[in-house]
Amino acid sequence: MATCTDPSPRSVVEALRGDRRRRPRADLASAAGLRSILEDGIFALVGDTVPTTPFIIRASSLRQASLSTDISQSAHARVRGILINHVLRLLSVGAVITNPFDDAQRAWRLEVGSSELLVYVDRLSSDDLARLATDVTAHAVTLTRTLGPVSPHWMARSAVRATQILCHGSVIVRDVVDLMVGTTVGETANVALFDVTTSPLGQGAERAMRYHALVQTLRTGVVPLRTSAFSTATGEMWSLDVDTELLTRSAYEVLDTLTTMARHP
């Protein structure tokens, strides 16, 4: 028996958009249920007293399985991650990047003005700076080759921030999605979330993908179509179609993370 399979997508953007005919109807009902799962869980954990310092949850809180410091959190890796994110931002508006390290660094400096990490870069020796530049260029080449052209009509926006205050301010959920395509307005689900990392993909990346979908759902009230992660270290891309089960799982992962944070303040 012959089996016809779908052809593999040729680029990241193509994979994000998928087949337009197969998109489900926009789910506008799940957000309220997810919020109540989170609110009930947080209430069970902290009670009705609002802590003086709220618990802050980020994608990185879920990415790390334990509270130990990850090697990917070293200053070098963080700078590399920031610069690759800037490369993605520039690519998303169709900019032509000739020198990824210099272009991304200039954009980053313009955005932040001053920061500890910029001081770190400024203090690097010429050898270390060249090593960082080579590293960033290698990751940027992987990204540029794989991303594919982003149509300006896909409403692409980059570094999209979200903040949700839960349980009267006991918990603040923060998130930044590296690239988002599609719009929340319409009959069908068509928002695709894209997270780029310079580390290899692991279990933590999968949790972060679910977290992005959860926070986006809470923010807009509309369930996104899919959530994806791409590693510029391996050129590997993971993509998950978002459904209620995935979002519920993420809500419980947030509650588990909170429980760990409450035990180890």
Place this chain on the structure above:
Amino acid sequence: MTTFNLRRNTPNDLNELLRSAPESEVALTDDHRRSLSARFRAVHLVEQRRLDAWSVEQAGKSSSTFRWSPASARRLVGNAALRRMVREPLRSPCEAVTEEIDDQLLRCASGYARAGSLASWLASLDASERALVCAEATNWVVQLLEIAQGLDREWSVATSDAYYDVARARTSLRARRDLVIPLDQGRVVVRVRSGGPGKSAGPGLRSDLTIDTLAHHEGVAPRRFIGVWPEAGVALSVDGTMADLRAGARDLVRTAVVQERRTHRTAA
């Protein structure tokens, strides 16, 4: 007493806020303007004073010196790009933003841009930096477009912010406004802000309502003023009633008083 309506930033909630806007409009008269001017004049000041919702929210704390950045340029470029998209609907957000930036550069090249203006700042940037400004402005356009496209009614992008110069008080007031929705009678104004609403977001919104009313040529208040925080996914609204306008004016005068006390303390 002011009633603020806190809602989710969803098309249904925003449309409900439009539908339930107060039926009648109120207007500020010349007496109201004279009275406000007298109150501002009573607050001693050394130099020109500028007040807006942000200064009300920060209890008169003076903000740091303004400098252009992708974050401060995105709204100006983004709103102009959205106006362009309304005129030519086939434009995408990114294309409209790119064209707007190109226009600014042209203005600078032809010598029409002042030093320190957006056009001259953009001209001083290199291509990658301008691309970042384009990315920020595109984010702004898309989020504004998502809000606008979810509305059941006609909308337009505000042509400018609302400015009001208080007569003989050396005080200028500025209110941000992004979308204007004309109703059968009157209008509703939408203002979009980054981040999330703080504890003083209500008074800030109320002062925007008052300034928008003062800047109207006939002093007619919007029937409702809606503040949207897309990052937090919430919308806060205040009605254009006389009580709210008075409360907004009181917030502005109080801010001027606090600013003046701070200036005195610093000088001492």
